[in-house]
Amino acid sequence: MTVSFASNRRAARRSIPFFDGSAQAAALGPEIHAAIERVIRAQRFILGEEVAAFEAEIARYLGVRHAIGVSSCTDALTIALLSLGIGPGDEVITTPYTFFATTGAILRVGATPVFADIEYASFNLDPNCVQRVVSAKTRAILPVHLFGQPANMLALAEIARAHSLSLVEDAAQALGANEGGARVGTLGDIACFSFFPTKNLGAFGDGGLFTTNDDSLATTARALRNHGFAPKHHSRRLGGNFRLDALQAAILRVKLPHLERWNALRKSHADAYRRALAELEPRLTVPSEAGASKHVYNQFTVRSAERDALRSHLLERGIATEIYYPIPIHLQDSCAHLGHRLGDFPVAETCARECVALPIFPELEAWMVRDVARTIQDFFSA
Numbered sequence: 001m002t003v004s005f006a007s008n009r010r011a012a013r014r015s016i017p018f019f020d021g022s023a024q025a026a027a028l029g030p031e032i033h034a035a036i037e038r039v040i041r042a043q044r045f046i047l048g049e050e051v052a053a054f055e056a057e058i059a060r061y062l063g064v065r066h067a068i069g070v071s072s073c074t075d076a077l078t079i080a081l082l083s084l085g086i087g088p089g090d091e092v093i094t095t096p097y098t099f100f101a102t103t104g105a106i107l108r109v110g111a112t113p114v115f116a117d118i119e120y121a122s123f124n125l126d127p128n129c130v131q132r133v134v135s136a137k138t139r140a141i142l143p144v145h146l147f148g149q150p151a152n153m154l155a156l157a158e159i160a161r162a163h164s165l166s167l168v169e170d171a172a173q174a175l176g177a178n179e180g181g182a183r184v185g186t187l188g189d190i191a192c193f194s195f196f197p198t199k200n201l202g203a204f205g206d207g208g209l210f211t212t213n214d215d216s217l218a219t220t221a222r223a224l225r226n227h228g229f230a231p232k233h234h235s236r237r238l239g240g241n242f243r244l245d246a247l248q249a250a251i252l253r254v255k256l257p258h259l260e261r262w263n264a265l266r267k268s269h270a271d272a273y274r275r276a277l278a279e280l281e282p283r284l285t286v287p288s289e290a291g292a293s294k295h296v297y298n299q300f301t302v303r304s305a306e307r308d309a310l311r312s313h314l315l316e317r318g319i320a321t322e323i324y325y326p327i328p329i330h331l332q333d334s335c336a337h338l339g340h341r342l343g344d345f346p347v348a349e350t351c352a353r354e355c356v357a358l359p360i361f362p363e364l365e366a367w368m369v370r371d372v373a374r375t376i377q378d379f380f381s382a
Contacts, residue, residue, distance in 0.1 A: 016359055016368045018320035019198050023363040024262075028254055035250035045246050047226075054249040057256055062185045064211045066218035069244030070225050073172040073194035073208040077105035077142075079242060080168050080190040080210060083220045086111050086139050093133055094142040094170075095125050096330040097348035102144055102170050103329045113338070114138070115330050117345040122290050123147060123301065123355075126347070127155035134159065140166040145174035145184050147324070147357075148200070148266075148296040149287065153179050153187040160188075168192070172208075173298035175201050176263045180292045185211045195252060198361075200266070200298055201259050203248040265362040266297040269369055273300055273358065276373035280380050284310075299324060300360040306379075307354050313379045319372055322357045 025032065039050055051069045059067035070076045086092060088110035094102055096115040106113040116129035123146045130141060141160055143151035153169070160167040167188035171177075175193055177184045185191035195207035210221050220237075223230040228239030274286050285303040289295045301324065304310055311321050328348045330340035342349065358372055 014371065015318040016320065016372060018322055018357070018359050019361050020363065021197060021202065021361070028258075031254045032251055035254050036247060039246050039250050042246075047243055048246050050246040050253070051244050051249040054244075054253050054256075057253060058209065059211070061256065061259070062183050062211060064186050064191075065213040065215070066211060066221075068210040068218060068221050068225065069249055070208045070210055070242045071244060072206045072242075073170070073192050073196070074101040074105060075225075075240070075242040076192035076208040076210040077102060077168070077170060078108055078240075079221050079224045080192055081105055081109045081111065081140070082224055082239075083190065083217050084140060084166050084168075086166075089137065090139040091135060091137040092140045092142050093125075093130055093138060095144050095146070095348070096328045096345045097123060097325060097351055098144040098146055098170070098329070099172070099325065100329060100332065100334075101172075102142060103332075103335065106142070107334075111139070112137075113329075113335070115340070115345060115348075117347045118351065119152075120347055120351075121288060122149050122151070123287075123351060124149060124151035125156065127152055127159060130156065131159055134163050134165075138163065138165055140168055142168045142170060144170040144172070145177055147287070147301050148174050148177055148298040149290065150174060150177050150179040150184050150187075150293040150295075152290070153184075157187070166190070172196075173199065174296055175199065176259055176294075177296040178294045186213070189214060190217060195248065198298075200263060200296055201252065201255055204251050205245075205248060207244055207248045207252065209244075262362040263296045265364075266360055267295070269360050269364050270295070270297045270300050272366075272369045273360075273373060276370070277302070277376060280377070283380055284376065297360055299357040301355050301357045303351065303354040304356070305354055307356050310376065310379050311356050314372070314375055317375050319375055320359060324355065324357055326352055328352045 055067045090111040091114045092106045093114045097118050103113045119126045125143045169188045169191035171184045171191045172194035174184045191211045193209040195203040224239035225242040228235045228237040230236050277286050
């Protein structure tokens with residue numbers, strides 16, 4: 001079996017991709033080939049030994065009792081809410097500024113998402129805003145560690161304890177991040193991770209992870225990912241086909257030992273951007289690391305009132321960027337029934353108008369970082 005991992009980078013020096021995983025895949029090619037061939041020889045493509053081994057290895061990395069491989073972070077979030085018994089009539093507090101999957105999972109189980117505004121500096125849930133929307137129907141708080149920056153879990157955990165609420169971490173973008181020395185994924189009752197190819201630990205397709213230190217929640221989650229079976233063919237509750245493929249688990253096992261080095265490279269690139277762009281304040285705001293937290297920079301997101309013109313300037317010079325997220329969730333059509341309108345969450349709405357993500361991935365070369373920074377400097381000096 002032959003699989004090509006040849007680079008698809010354009011030869012032109014000035015062309016800078018937003019993300020390029022080809023160099024990483026090429027460097028690990030022999031090990032990935034061997035892992036894929038191992039799965040083919042074993043003919044165990046769904047769950048099985050590869051998934052179990054990956055679960056044990058990533059549980060040790062995170063320092064968590066249970067790590068359960070699933071088909072995506074979206075499905076992990078759905079399993080998390082189902083495991084907690086959350087459904088119709090219940091409310092879950094979350095952020096209006098993130099990928100839609102977080103809110104989608106709440107809606108999918110029949111619960112009501114209740115939004116709280118975010119902090120300008122971190123892009124994450126503002127605990128003061130969370131406190132104001134807790135009600136008698138609230139069952140859980142669902143923060144997102146957006147772009148790789150941990151949310152203020154100490155403050156959110158205090159609110160959760162005071163009101164006897166569950167705390168579920170959406171850590172899709174933050175594998176390896178930590179707050180006060182504790183890794184995300186261990187800071188709440190449940191955490192959910194993504195292995196989408198552009199994540200810090202990316203598979204060759206979709207994949208996700210559910211983590212918990214609660215034995216009962218883990219038992220329930222394992223059943224839910226496989227149609228609610230416990231034991232096989234005995235459906236005790238409605239679950240789904242939320243299983244992690246063995247091929248993806250085998251590839252992730254190859255990649256996991258490199259994650260800390262890759263995260264360190266992301267941070268190095270982020271520091272270089274920050275040094276080069278700091279002088280552009282207040283017309284351009286760069287991300288910062290809050291308190292004792294460790295940011296892992298799944299994205300390096302800057303903010304500017306001139307965002308659209310800046311993005312066009314970069315694109316004209318061959319530099320790719322992305323906007324995360326142009327429409328806050330409370331203004332999405334599928335959430336119209338919640339009755340929100342423009343102005344309800346002003347910080348989230350401002351970020352949606354002003355934020356743009358710059359290229360950042362481990363294999364980003366020094367000249368690329370310099371070129372992006374200089375091009376941004378040129379825009380603001382014109």
